Every structure is written in C-alpha cells, then in structure tokens.
Amino acid sequence: MPKIAPEAPVIPTIIFLINLLYNIMSPEIKVFEAPNPDGKGTHKISYTKWGSGEKLLVCVHGLTRNGRDFDWLAKEMAEHYTVICPDMAGRHKSEWFENYEWYDNMVYIADTLALIKHVGAKSIDWVGTSMGGIMGMIIAATHPHLIGKMVLNDIGAEISKAGMQRINDYMKFEAKFKTREETERKIREIFAPFKIEREEDWQKYFDFWIRKDVKGYYSYDYDPKIGQAFPPPEKVDLWRLWEAIQTPILLLRGGLSDILERDVAEKMAQGHNVEFVEFAGYGHVPPLINDEQIAVVKQFLL
Secondary structure, eight states, X not given: OOOOOOOTTHHHHHHHHHHHHHHXXXXXXXXXXXXXXXXXXXEEEEEXXXXXOSEEEEEEOOTTOOGGGGHHHHHXXXXXXXXXXXXXXXXXXXXXXXXGGGOSXXXXXXXHHHHXXXXXXXXXXXXXXXXXXHHHHHHHXXXXXXXXXXEEESOOSEEXXXXXXXXXXXXXXXXXXXXXXXXXXXXXXXXXXXXXOOHHHHXXXXXXXXXXXXXXXXXXXXXXXXXXXXXXXXXXXXXXXXXXXXXXXXXXXXXXXXXXXXHHHHHHTTSTTEEEEEETTOOSOOOSOSHHHHHHHHHHHO
16 A cells, blocks of 8 residues: 655644754854943843743843753743843853953843843743842842742842852952863862752763863853952842842742851741742752752742
C-alpha cells in the first residue's frame, strides 16, 4: 500500500512545534542600547531571551552576578513566558562604565525599565535575587501597576551589617589568578553558601563568571569598579519602601543567610500579600537551580 502524504497543514504545525521547542530550550543573546545617566549617548545592555509567551518574566541577578544565573529557571518558565535576563552594566556581556558612580541601583532600574519598554511589555512578573530584589521592590513601590507578581530571593526590608561586611570584603579583593583552576577554587569558596551539588552546575557557573584578560590572567566577569561604588558596610533599612508595595510577593530565604535575617523575613511575611519559603542549609543565596527551588517559584508565578 502506498504511503499517504500528510495533509499540508501538518507540516507547518510540526515546524512550528520544533521552533517553539528550540526557543524554550535555547536562549537568544540580544543587545539593547540604554541611555547613559548623563543623557549623552548610550551603553550596551546584553540580555538572554527565552521562550515567546505573551507574558513577560524579568529576572535580575545579584550584585556581581549576571543574567545567566537564571538559565535553569528561565528554561523551565519559557513554556509559559517570554523570559528576559539582563546583565546589568559592568557585568558579563554588558558594557562597562568609565564612571564608577554610575554603578547604582537607580541607573540599573532606569536601564531595566527602558528594556521593558523596548520589548513592548505593559506589565510583567519579576524574579530578583539580592540586588535584583531591591530593584524589584523600588519598581513595585514607584510603578505599582507594572509588576503583577514578584519573587524576592534572599533580600528584604532590612539587610544585616554582617552580610554587607562579607560582601564588602570580597568586593575589595583583587581577583587576579594565573590559572583557571585557581579561579575555580576561589569561586567555590565564595559561593559555598549556594550549596551547589552537581558538578555540571559548577562548570556552568565557571563558564559565565570567569574572564581571561589580554595579559592571560583570570578574574571574575564584572568590572572591579563596582566595588568602589559599594556603600560602607552598615545595616540597610528599607521598611518604608516595603510598606509601599502592594504586589503579591514570594519571599525566599536561605536558612543560613547573613543578608536576610529570619526575624526580618518573618515580620515581612505578616503582610497579606506575602508567601514565605525558607530553604534549609542554604546561605545567601538559594541559587534557583534545583528542582525543589524552581518548583516553588513556578507554582507561585503560575
């Protein structure tokens, strides 16, 4: 019996599904020109884009990290969202500033709002780790209709002095190594609180956070001048900002965190719009790369 060719509409459908699967599994690396803080010229902001859903999920990293931290989560959420994960200025593939004073949360927020406008979104959901969470809180308080749901990963209305001191100490350390192996050992030490268990995950972290300079030395993939802009290690009080937020929030905390203390998280969780989840054994921050942590975020957002 001769084979019967499929009807014409079947082939485009198959192609569509293949393209959809590819978009979910693999990110696009895109570049956006953001206005400079002084109003003169622009700077390049790189971001990864996953999926092609109607809803937009914006994921923003911590102080010295970059958008590739969210590869695991973004890959999972790309079936339901368009997910964008920017590298803030001075990190990974985004442009470095000559003026260290531009490394400031308000500049990062302006860049991110410009990016959201660039992609044409009127409303978004937000996942913010550490610094990215502070940015999310500021945006939620000042643009109350922009963020539908927000995940705050190990950051909150108060930041402990001890945690600020630890970050200050490693930011002031000049990262310059002769070998990649030496660099990897130091990264494992710095990010031990992430409690990364799979070697493949460590290797991915190394790939996106190690930079080799023109002289052959290895360092971390961010501008060292970010450390010059880091404030003195004092306790940070954001309660007034927190009280202005009406957005539904999932608050995540590492059980051993030295940034978000447990009593602060519990006080925040008394709000009518807050769900609080703590991951035992993790410090600052839960990395959102294992199935348990991703499932918690996914359940809240969907």
